[in-house]
Amino acid sequence: MADELKGLVFNIQKFSIQDGPGIRTTVFMKGCSLKCPWCSNPEGMRSVSEIITNDRRCILCKKCAEACPVNAISIADSARTIDWSHCTNCLECARVCPSHSIEVVGKYMTVEDVFKVVARDVPFYRNTGGGVSVSGGEPLQQWQWVLGLFKTCKQAGFHTSLDTTGYCKWEHMRRVLEYVDLILFDVKHMDSAMCKEKCGVGNALILENLEKAAKMCTIWLRIPLIPNYNDSETNMRLIAELASRTMVDKVSLLPYHEYGKQKYSSLGRAYCFNGMAILNPDDQTVTRSKGLLESYGLEVSVGS
Ligand code: SF4
């Protein structure tokens, strides 16, 4: 049964106002098939628990170095260093670290565990028209667990929203959507080759799922606005035509930022997207893209 499954969750964020209407609690699922280099939640990419570091918290006690079975940790020159190329992700260092300088990101939880947390905020949902959102990573990689959570939330009368890349089997999405009020559907690029170049997968399945989902559920289309990648007039017009055809309620433009950059080094990974112009909501690129989408009669928001 779905409620006996455990889902790999990397965060439960309270008082979220960006994942649907009102005040919401957002559950972040770990694991994603896409590899978008601008991702601001890199800790959601891998489908396993892993270590994440915070150097400033280290008290140089050496416990992690003593516990590491492959000697990947050294303490020298008043700093703790990890040789990530040798790390086998055994998580032992996080278990012994007394100061939370090394922690595990990603915890297996039952639907019941998570429901207990999200149910604490019922007054906020009721007073603001909010509810429970599931994001990621790609939540539908763990579709059976997500189905169980949404089912439980709907039984409790909560509004539900799903933030998805759309890259999943239609049958899985269809089953989950029976318990979803709103989908936040990400579209990165209308050109499949361009989508594959940056995100690792083409867009055919994503667009096919969007067309089908639009017949079942309210959709807010989400477009990460990446300078010199997907901000051309041609791409924006194709997005506008798609949004009009599928009759989405809203298009959200999410201007490129680097809020997640620091997390990459904390996970032992390189941030490969340096050198891009960071966009502010009033930048010319944003204004032009917003205006173009609005010229198709679409409701457009920036940043959420
Ligand atoms: S997670 Fe990596 S660094 Fe930490 S103890 Fe295990 S092998 Fe060593």
Ligand code: SF4
């Ligand atoms: S166990 Fe934690 S506090 Fe101690 S040296 Fe390692 S990272 Fe630093």
